[in-house]
Amino acid sequence: MTRTRAMRRLERLLSAAPVVACAPEDRYVIFSDLHLGDGSPRDNFTHNAGLFSSVLSSHYLPRHFKLVLNGDVEDLYRFSARSVIAHNEPLYQLFDLFRRRTALYKVLGNHDLDLQDHRASLQRFPLHPALRLQFGGQEAFVLHGHQADVLTTHCHQLFSFVSRRILSPLGFPNGSVAHDEMKKYRTEKRIYDFAKARKLLAVIGHTHRPLFESLSRIDYLKFQIENLCRSYPGAGDGQKRALEKKALAYQQELVRTLEKDHLNGSRSSLYDSGHLVPCVFNSGCATGKRGVTAIEIANGRISLVFWFDSQRSTKYFNFNGYQPEPLADTPFFRVPLKEDNLDYVFTRIKLLA
Numbered sequence: 001m002t003r004t005r006a007m008r009r010l011e012r013l014l015s016a017a018p019v020v021a022c023a024p025e026d027r028y029v030i031f032s033d034l035h036l037g038d039g040s041p042r043d044n045f046t047h048n049a050g051l052f053s054s055v056l057s058s059h060y061l062p063r064h065f066k067l068v069l070n071g072d073v074e075d076l077y078r079f080s081a082r083s084v085i086a087h088n089e090p091l092y093q094l095f096d097l098f099r100r101r102t103a104l105y106k107v108l109g110n111h112d113l114d115l116q117d118h119r120a121s122l123q124r125f126p127l128h129p130a131l132r133l134q135f136g137g138q139e140a141f142v143l144h145g146h147q148a149d150v151l152t153t154h155c156h157q158l159f160s161f162v163s164r165r166i167l168s169p170l171g172f173p174n175g176s177v178a179h180d181e182m183k184k185y186r187t188e189k190r191i192y193d194f195a196k197a198r199k200l201l202a203v204i205g206h207t208h209r210p211l212f213e214s215l216s217r218i219d220y221l222k223f224q225i226e227n228l229c230r231s232y233p234g235a236g237d238g239q240k241r242a243l244e245k246k247a248l249a250y251q252q253e254l255v256r257t258l259e260k261d262h263l264n265g266s267r268s269s270l271y272d273s274g275h276l277v278p279c280v281f282n283s284g285c286a287t288g289k290r291g292v293t294a295i296e297i298a299n300g301r302i303s304l305v306f307w308f309d310s311q312r313s314t315k316y317f318n319f320n321g322y323q324p325e326p327l328a329d330t331p332f333f334r335v336p337l338k339e340d341n342l343d344y345v346f347t348r349i350k351l352l353a
Contacts, residue, residue, distance in 0.1 A: 003190060006148045010194045013147050017130035020105070027298035028133065029060050030142065032070040032205025033285035035111065036091070038083040044075070044287040049091070052286055054330050055307050056094055065298070067098040068131065070205045070283060071109025071144025081115060081122045092124055105131055109144035109206065133297070138346040140297070141195065145206030145282075148190040149183065184209055188280060195279040199353045201345060203295055208285040210293045212304045212338040213278030213345065220338070221254040277352045278345050290315070293337075303339035307332060 022028070034052070037043025045052075060067065074084045085092060098104040106125045108116065115123055130143040184207040192214060195202040204211075212220070228247045235243055281302070284293030291308035308316055308324075310331045317324055317333075324333035 006190045009147050013130050017132045019132045022133050022135050027065045029065045030068040030070050030283045030295040032283045033072040035075040035287055036084050036088050037075050038079045039087045048286055048292055051309055051332050052292055058327055064102050066103035068105045070107045072111040074112040076114045077111050081118055110146035140201045142203045145204035148187045192280045196277045196353045199349055203281045205283055210284035210304055211280055211282035214276050214280045218257055221250050225250050279349050300342055301339055302342045304337045306335050306337050
C-alpha cells in the first residue's frame, strides 16, 4: 500500500510540474541539497561555501548554464528562513544573476518545503514542485525525491519541529534519509520503478548519493572491472599495463567503498533483476567533505561531475583517465566522474523500459 501511495504521489507531481522546452544549445547544471544554514558550527554548507560560489560565478555563469536548484537549498529543519537568507545574501545575489542572465529554477525539497508558506520577501525566487525538461520528444523529470518517502511527506511538520527544537540544539543529526541506507535504497527504488514505467529520465537529490544511469558507486566499480577484464585478452602489451593499473585502482576503491558501505555491499543494490534501465540520476549534494557534485546536461551529453578543493584532496587527479580541469586562480578543480550521450541514454530507456 505504501508503495502504491508513493507511485500516485509521483504521478500527481509529474502532472503538476511545469514543462520547460529545451533548445539544443541550452546548458543546464543541477545541484541539490545545499542545506544552507546561518554560518554557525551546525551549518553543514560552510566548508564548501567558497568552492560553490566560485564554481557558479567563474564557471557556470560565464558559460551560460541555466541553474537548477533541486531541493533542500535551505535547511529549515535546523534554521529559520530569515537567518539563512541573511547569512547567505551574497549567494542569493549570485542566484539572481542566473535568473536574469540565463535561467534559475528552484525546486522544493523536504528541508525547505516551509518556504512556500513564507511571504514573498523570504521566498526570493519562484518555487516549483518539480520540473519537466523536454529535449525534443524526450523528457527529464527533475524532482527532489522526498515524495517517494510517504513518512517524510506526511510527517514533515513533525520532523521539522523535532529537528529544529530538539535534535539540532543538542548536536544530533537531523534524521535525514542520507544517513539511512535502507531508506536511500527504498526511495531510489520507487523512483526507479516510476521512471521506468513512464520511460522517463529522472534526476533526483534527497539521498545525497550520486547516481548515474541507475548505478550506485559499488555497481559502477564492479561494472568497470568486468569491462576491463573483457578488454584485457585482446589488448597490446602497452595497453595491458594500463588496464592492469586501472583495474587495480578500481579494485582498491571497491574494497574501500564496500568497507564503508557494508550494507549495500552485502546485497545487490541494483533496482532491477533484468536489464537495468538507465533512468535514475542523482546530483548528490553540496555538503561533501571533499567537494560538491552536480549533474550537467550540455552539448548533447549528460555528466556527473565533481568539484573539489585540491587543498583538501588530491584523490581525483587522473581519475578514470580524465585530467581535472582547474578553475582559474583558485585551488578548485572539476572532474567528470561519469558521462554519456544524452540521446543514447534516452534510447536505452525507450527500448529497455
